[in-house]
Amino acid sequence: MLKIIKCAFCSGTGKDPFDLLSPIAHCLVCDGTGQVELEEPLKKCIFCAGTGKNPLGARIPCIVCGGKGRYNCGSQTICFQCNGTGKSTDGLPCTRCGGKGFYGN
Numbered sequence: 001m002l003k004i005i006k007c008a009f010c011s012g013t014g015k016d017p018f019d020l021l022s023p024i025a026h027c028l029v030c031d032g033t034g035q036v037e038l039e040e041p042l043k044k045c046i047f048c049a050g051t052g053k054n055p056l057g058a059r060i061p062c063i064v065c066g067g068k069g070r071y072n073c074g075s076q077t078i079c080f081q082c083n084g085t086g087k088s089t090d091g092l093p094c095t096r097c098g099g100k101g102f103y104g105n
């Protein structure tokens with residue numbers, strides 16, 4: 001089932017949170033609507049802790065959830081490589097699960 005949630009990257013404002021292009025630039029994640037649609041069941045993105053922002057410092061949307069802060073978790077299996085943390089030892093997303101901490105579906 002599709003669920004509409006607040007865009008995590010712009011906190012629902014619809015504006016680019018980093019003013020990269022201009023102060024009135026649209027959020028590239030939600031295209032300025034402040035909302036995004038995701039398929040349920042949803043899980044908070046563990047890589048960005050639900051903020052939608054790339055935790056590695058770059059001013060870009062989280063590479064795991066695409067800036068939405070959440071993703072569909074379906075029928076999940078905890079990733080044995082990262083033990084469900086979504087991170088590999090170098091701080092990058094786990095190569096096995098793509099940073100989600102689980103795989104399956």
Ligand SMILES: [Zn+2]
Pocket residue numbers: 007008009010011012013014015027028029030031032033034035
């Ligand atoms: Zn947005």
Ligand SMILES: [Zn+2]
Pocket residue numbers: 045046047048049050051052053062063064065066067068069070
């Ligand atoms: Zn994320």
Ligand SMILES: [Zn+2]
Pocket residue numbers: 079080081082083084085086087094095096097098099100101102
């Ligand atoms: Zn993993």
